[in-house]
Amino acid sequence: MTSILVVDDEPQIRRALRVNLEARDFRVLEAVDGESALHVAAEQRPDLALVDLGLPGISGLDVIAGIRGWSDLPIIVLSVRGAESDKIEALDAGADDYVTKPFGMGELLARVRAALRRRSPDADEPVVQTAAFEIDLVEHRALVDGIEVHLTPTEWALVGMLVRHPGRLVTQRHLLHEVWGPGYDHETNYLRVHLANVRRKLEPVPSQPRYFITEPGMGYRFQPDAPERDQR
Amino acid sequence: MTSILVVDDEPQIRRALRVNLEARDFRVLEAVDGESALHVAAEQRPDLALVDLGLPGISGLDVIAGIRGWSDLPIIVLSVRGAESDKIEALDAGADDYVTKPFGMGELLARVRAALRRRSPDADEPVVQTAAFEIDLVEHRALVDGIEVHLTPTEWALVGMLVRHPGRLVTQRHLLHEVWGPGYDHETNYLRVHLANVRRKLEPVPSQPRYFITEPGMGYRFQPDAPERDQR
DNA sequence: GGGCGGCGCCAAGATCTCGTGAAGACGACG
DNA sequence: CGTCGTCTTCACGAGATCTTGGCGCCGCCC
Numbered sequence: 440m441t442s443i444l445v446v447d448d449e450p451q452i453r454r455a456l457r458v459n460l461e462a463r464d465f466r467v468l469e470a471v472d473g474e475s476a477l478h479v480a481a482e483q484r485p486d487l488a489l490v491d492l493g494l495p496g497i498s499g500l501d502v503i504a505g506i507r508g509w510s511d512l513p514i515i516v517l518s519v520r521g522a523e524s525d526k527i528e529a530l531d532a533g534a535d536d537y538v539t540k541p542f543g544m545g546e547l548l549a550r551v552r553a554a555l556r557r558r559s560p561d562a563d564e565p566v567v568q569t570a571a572f573e574i575d576l577v578e579h580r581a582l583v584d585g586i587e588v589h590l591t592p593t594e595w596a597l598v599g600m601l602v603r604h605p606g607r608l609v610t611q612r613h614l615l616h617e618v619w620g621p622g623y624d625h626e627t628n629y630l631r632v633h634l635a636n637v638r639r640k641l642e643p644v645p646s647q648p649r650y651f652i653t654e655p656g657m658g659y660r661f662q663p664d665a666p667e668r669d670q671r
Numbered sequence: 672m673t674s675i676l677v678v679d680d681e682p683q684i685r686r687a688l689r690v691n692l693e694a695r696d697f698r699v700l701e702a703v704d705g706e707s708a709l710h711v712a713a714e715q716r717p718d719l720a721l722v723d724l725g726l727p728g729i730s731g732l733d734v735i736a737g738i739r740g741w742s743d744l745p746i747i748v749l750s751v752r753g754a755e756s757d758k759i760e761a762l763d764a765g766a767d768d769y770v771t772k773p774f775g776m777g778e779l780l781a782r783v784r785a786a787l788r789r790r791s792p793d794a795d796e797p798v799v800q801t802a803a804f805e806i807d808l809v810e811h812r813a814l815v816d817g818i819e820v821h822l823t824p825t826e827w828a829l830v831g832m833l834v835r836h837p838g839r840l841v842t843q844r845h846l847l848h849e850v851w852g853p854g855y856d857h858e859t860n861y862l863r864v865h866l867a868n869v870r871r872k873l874e875p876v877p878s879q880p881r882y883f884i885t886e887p888g889m890g891y892r893f894q895p896d897a898p899e900r901d902q903r
Numbered sequence: 904g905g906g907c908g909g910c911g912c913c914a915a916g917a918t919c920t921c922g923t924g925a926a927g928a929c930g931a932c933g
Numbered sequence: 934c935g936t937c938g939t940c941t942t943c944a945c946g947a948g949a950t951c952t953t954g955g956c957g958c959c960g961c962c963c
Contacts, residue, residue, distance in 0.1 A: 511789070523775040530781040535789055536768065537782075543755040549762040550769075557743075557767060557789060579840035579886065591950060592888035627909085628953075635911060646911085655909065655960085823939060859920080860942070867922060878922085887920060887949060 441555065442466035444485035446476040446502060447517065448494055452540075456489060459544050460551075473497025477505045484603060485512065487555055489547075492518040492529065500532050507533035513554035517542065567602045569650055569664050571643045574602055583641060593618060594637050597630075601651065601661035610658040634659060673787065674698035676717040678708040678734065679749065680727055684772075688721065691776050692783075705729025709737045713809045716797075717744065719786055721779075724750035724761065732764050739765035740831065741797050741808035745786035749774065799834045801882055801896050803875045806834055813873065820872050825850065825865050830873075833883065833893035842890040866891060 443465045445456045457467045468483055470476035473494050480488060488506065492499035503514055513536075516529045521539040529537050536550050567574045573582040576599060581588045590598065596618040601609055611630055615623045623629070634653070638645045652660045675697045677688045689699045700715055702708035705726045712720060720738065724731035735746055745768075748761045753771040761769050768782050798807045805814040808831055813820045822830065828850040833841055843862055847855045855861070866885070870877040884892045 513789070523778045526775075526778045527781040530778075530785045533788075535785055543758075546755045546758045546762075549759040553762045553767055556765075557745075578838050579889065579892075580838075593951075595889070626952095629951085631910060631912085632952080635913095638911095653910075825940070858941095861940085863921060863923085864941080867924095870922095885921070 440464065440466045441487075442468060442483065442485045443551070444468045444470065444476065444480055444483070444488040446470045446473070446488065446494070446499070447491040448472060449491075452491070452517075455544070456547075459548065463548065465551075473499065473502045473505075476502050480506050480510070480512075484510075487513045487515070487551060489515050489517055489551075490534070492516055492520060492525070500529060503529065503532045503534050513557070515547075515550060515554060517547075567605070567663070571650065571664075572641045574598060576602070581641065588640050590637070590640065593633050594640070597633055598637055598641075601659060605661055605663045608654055608658055608660045612658075614658065630659070672696065672698045673719070674700060674715065674717045675783070676700045676702065676708065676712055676715070676720040678702045678705075678720065678726065678731070679723040680704060680725070681723075684723070684749075687776070688779075691780065695780065697783075705731065705734045705737075708734050712738050712742070712744075716742075718790065719745045719747070719783060721747050721749055721783075722766070724748055724752060724757070732761060735761065735764045735766050740811070740827070743835065745790055747779075747782060747786060749779075799837070799895070803882065804873050806830060808834070815873060822869070822872065826869050826872070829862075829865055830869055833891060837893055837895045840886055840890050840892045844890075846890065862891070 441464075443460055445453050445460075445467060446469075447453050447456070448471050453469050453471075457469070460467050468479055468485055470479045473496050476488075476490070476494075477497075479485075490499050490502055494502070497505075499516065499518070503516070506512065506514060514534045515536040515538060516534045517538050517540055518525060518529070519540045526537045535554055538547055538550060565575060565577045567576070571583065572588075575581075579595065581590050581598075597614065600614055600617055611627055612624055614630060615626060619626065619629060634651060635645075638648050638651055642648050642650060650662055650664070652662050654660055673696075675692055677685055677692075677699060678701075679685050679688070680703050685701050685703075689701070692699050700711055700717055702711045705728050708720075708722070708726075709729070711717075722731050722734055726734070729737075731748065731750070735748070738744065738746060746766045747768040747770060748766045749770050749772055750757060750761070751772045758769045767786055770779055770782065797809045798805065800806075803815065804820075806812070807814075811822075811827060813822050813830075829846065832846055832849055843859055844856050846862060847858060851858065851861060866883060867877075870880050870883055874880050874882060882894055884894050886892060
């Protein structure tokens with residue numbers, strides 16, 4: 440599901456946005472200041488961000504610049520300041536759109552749709568490559584030794600969740616929640632079965648997993664084989 | 672050089688835009704009405720379009736829809752009408768941004784820069800050719816073995832969506848959204864039926880699709896001929 | 904050492920999805 | 934008013950996918 444990060448220090452604004460966005464079937468993440476905004480953005484990888492300029496602490500402009508450092512995700516600025524210089528500054532900092540408060544919810548949603556529509560070709564982290572296989576999250580392709588391998592929808596969902604956070608542990612609960620939805624928190628069977636299928640298709644030696652590591656009792660982890668010390 | 676199409680019936684506006692854009696080293700194309708706008712756009716392939724909504728003859732909305740039929744180029748709407756409904760309509764028709772007149776030139780230029788920045792990297796190739804057929808998205812022509820085949824509007828929309836992103840999986844939801852509009856997310860019936868019709872017309876062996884591949888549970892993919900698949 | 908919980912693996916059955924044909928609905932046009 | 938092209942709707946068989954239950958293994962704790 441498409442997720443949207445809302446960064447604003449006023450609870451009413453956040454609430455209004457959350458209600459309207461969730462009514463359109465978006466998943467809403469929230470942040471109250473710049474610091475947590477950057478953290479949540481890096482952590483959750485939303486598909487779009489709505490950023491207020493008047494934040495306490497780190498300014499909205501810094502948030503934009505911070506996100507642009509590692510992602511192309513669409514950023515729409517919300518601001519009470521309507522001066523042209525403010526708009527130019529924000530847009531040139533990397534924002535995709537600029538809406539002055541107060542704004543019409545309908546218009547904002549239309550701008551969100553427009554921004555998301557354009558997002559497709561340059562989603563972040565397009566291809567993940569290892570010595571054994573290559574996964575293209577944009578085109579939805581998986582190559583093993585150069586030949587294409589077919590993954591089922593569930594397998595894609597699992598692989599995507601893991602591969603999007605290289606090296607990091609993803610808990611069982613989190614996987615179940617994202618792939619099967621709420622209410623499946625204890626169906627760890629599913630994970631075992633489908634992970635086995637994934638491994639059978641991608642791992643060089645399925646019985647001795649090298650890339651899709653299981654952390655007993657916790658969850659699973661995608662272990663890339665190029666030891667880059669860059670841990671984000 | 673980056674070229675920008677300006678569509679407006681008022682000479683002063685055109686002149687003002689031309690002067691300012693050329694000062695920033697853009698090449699400026701002009702059109703005074705919808706018809707010539709579509710013609711120039713197809714002919715010259717600008718990198719961005721600034722479109723006035725209040726045009727004589729074909730409306731600005733139709734210009735947007737017409738361009739969107741074969742190209743993803745960024746479109747920024749300029750309009751005296753500031754009502755929210757106007758904005759929503761234009762954005763949902765495919766525009767990327769909406770600026771109400773009168774506007775600050777600095778802001779407009781910043782929005783132009785923002786729109787160009789996020790332009791998709793893969794250049795639009797408006798005619799797609801395979802060993803079996805040839806599709807001209809501009810002229811709305813489809814040739815199979817050299818003879819023309821008729822595609823219905825829905826089929827054009829589907830083929831366009833798929834063919835514009837060669838090799839990439841296009842989600843069912845995405846297709847339904849773009850072709851039938853929001854609210855048809857679960858009508859996968861439509862896709863099955865119309866895809867079958869497309870295949871019957873374009874595929875050499877409709878029962879064994881080679882170009883319009885279905886990814887069960889997820890969507891469809893246009894698979895171009897792979898003359899050589901090197902490992903990049 | 905024995906019990907126990909978590910994991911990998913398997914395979915049958917249930918379920919979902921796709922392609923297909925065909926019939927009805929709808930609107931444009933003469 | 935009839936015709937035609939197009940889109941919608943429905944039902945069915947075939948195949949892919951997911952679920953479910955069971956089995957054995959291993960490590961850990963009592």
